Amino acid sequence: MARLSVPKDRIRIVLLEGVHASARDVFLAHGYENVELVSGALDGAALQARLADAHIVGIRSRTKLTAPLIAAAERVFCIGCFCIGTNQVDLQAAKLRGIPVFNAPYSNTRSVAELVIGEIIMLARRVPEKSAQAATGHWRKDVSGAREIRGKTLGIVGYGHIGSQVSVLAEGLGMHVRYFDIVDKLALGNAQPCPSLDALLAESDVVTLHVPATPATRGMIGARALARMKQGAVLINAARGDVVDVEALAEALRSGHLAGAAVDVFPSEPAREDEPFSSPLQGIANVILTPHIGGSTEEAQASIGREVAEKLVRYSDNGSTVGAVNFVEVSLPVQAGMTRFLHIHRNVPGVLAAVNRVFSGRALNIAGQYLRTDADVGYVVSDIGGDLVEGMGVRRDLEAIEGTIRVRFLY
Structure with missing residues (x-):
C-alpha cells in the first residue's frame, strides 16, 4: 500500500x-518527533514566519490567530488552544x-476554584489593604471590616x-x-438556585463570575448590576474581561458601595510581558x-498540555474531531x-456522491464512512479497502x- x-x-x-512540556511528551510518545517549544507569544511577521511550515500549532491566550494569518498558514491542519x-x-x-x-475546557477547573476561594478569604479579611499598609511601614491592626466567611x-x-467546584469548596468552609x-x-x-441574576446580586455577600464570553454576558456586570449588590459586598471576576464594566466597578469601590474586588481578567490585556x-x-x-493566572498552576498546565495534545494527536492520527x-x-x-480518507468541503449538495464515485470508479470498497455537516462545512471520513497504488x-x-x-490521507 x-x-x-x-x-x-x-x-x-x-x-x-x-505550553507545558507534557504536551511535547504526548507527541513524542505517539511518534511525532518534530516538536518545537517557544517560550513566549509572537505576533506579526515573526508569528507568520513560524506558522509558514507548521502543520500543528499550539497557543495559549496571548497569541492572536487572525483570518489573514490562518489563510497564510497553508500547511496548518489543526490548532490547539492550551x-x-x-x-x-x-x-x-x-x-x-x-x-x-481544540481546547481544554476542564483541566484547570480546580486551580481556578482554589484561587477564587483564596481571594474570598483575603478580601473578607481585607488582607490586600493590610498588606499594602505593612509594606509601606504602617502597622494597623484594626478589625474594622474584617470578617469570617463562615x-x-x-x-x-x-x-x-x-x-x-467553587460551590463545593465554599460550602465546606461554611458558606451559604x-x-x-x-x-x-x-x-x-x-x-x-436563584430565579434571576438580580435576586442573586441582592442577597450575596460575595459574587463570583464564571460565565463564558458571549454577546449575552458582555457588560452584564455594569453600573446597574453593581448597584443591585449588597452594601459592603465583594466581587470576583475570574471569567472573562468584558463581562464586567471596570470603570463602573472602580466607582463602586471608591464610593464604598463595594468593600473589595478581585479581578484576574481584563477587557484589554498585554500581549507580552x-x-x-x-x-x-x-x-x-x-x-x-492578577495577570490572568486563574489556571496558571503547574498541575493545571501539565493537565492542559496532555489533554489538548491528545486531542491533536487523535485528529492527526485518525481524523477524530x-x-x-x-x-x-x-x-x-x-x-x-x-x-482512511478525510474530506472537508463546503456544505453543498452532491459532495458525498462525488466522493464515493471517486472510490467506486476504481473498484475500491468503502468499509466504513461517516459524514456530518453544519451550516457551512461538511466533513466525511471514509475507510477504504482494496489495492491503492501510486x-x-x-x-x-x-x-x-x-x-x-x-x-488528507491516513494509513
Whole structure:
C-alpha cells in the first residue's frame, strides 16, 4: 500500500507561549518527533514566519490567530488552544479553511476554584489593604471590616465546571451558596438556585463570575448590576474581561458601595510581558489584581498540555474531531488494514456522491464512512479497502470535487 499521508517525522508542531512540556511528551510518545517549544507569544511577521511550515500549532491566550494569518498558514491542519478560551482564534476562518480548533475546557477547573476561594478569604479579611499598609511601614491592626466567611452567602454566576467546584469548596468552609445560570443545573450539596441574576446580586455577600464570553454576558456586570449588590459586598471576576464594566466597578469601590474586588481578567490585556498594564482598578484599597493566572498552576498546565495534545494527536492520527470547538464532531473507529480518507468541503449538495464515485470508479470498497455537516462545512471520513497504488489519482480527483476545502490521507 502506498504511503499517502505526511509521515509523522515530517509533521512540524509549533507550541507557543510556554505550553507545558507534557504536551511535547504526548507527541513524542505517539511518534511525532518534530516538536518545537517557544517560550513566549509572537505576533506579526515573526508569528507568520513560524506558522509558514507548521502543520500543528499550539497557543495559549496571548497569541492572536487572525483570518489573514490562518489563510497564510497553508500547511496548518489543526490548532490547539492550551487553555479554556478560544476567542484568540478566528474560529470561523479556521473552519472555512478546514482547520479544527481544540481546547481544554476542564483541566484547570480546580486551580481556578482554589484561587477564587483564596481571594474570598483575603478580601473578607481585607488582607490586600493590610498588606499594602505593612509594606509601606504602617502597622494597623484594626478589625474594622474584617470578617469570617463562615455563614456568609456566596453568589455564583454560571454554575458550570468551575462554578460548581467553587460551590463545593465554599460550602465546606461554611458558606451559604446561591447560584444563577441560564441553563437548569443540578445543585451540588446544599446550594440553591436563584430565579434571576438580580435576586442573586441582592442577597450575596460575595459574587463570583464564571460565565463564558458571549454577546449575552458582555457588560452584564455594569453600573446597574453593581448597584443591585449588597452594601459592603465583594466581587470576583475570574471569567472573562468584558463581562464586567471596570470603570463602573472602580466607582463602586471608591464610593464604598463595594468593600473589595478581585479581578484576574481584563477587557484589554498585554500581549507580552514587557508591555505595560493599566486599569482603572489600580490604586484602590482592598483590590486584588492578577495577570490572568486563574489556571496558571503547574498541575493545571501539565493537565492542559496532555489533554489538548491528545486531542491533536487523535485528529492527526485518525481524523477524530471530538472536542473541537468550531467543527462538527466526527469519530470513526479505526479498522486495521484500511486507508482512511478525510474530506472537508463546503456544505453543498452532491459532495458525498462525488466522493464515493471517486472510490467506486476504481473498484475500491468503502468499509466504513461517516459524514456530518453544519451550516457551512461538511466533513466525511471514509475507510477504504482494496489495492491503492501510486498514480491512481485518488487524491487528485477528491481535491477536484467542487466545494472541496481540504483532503488528507491516513494509513
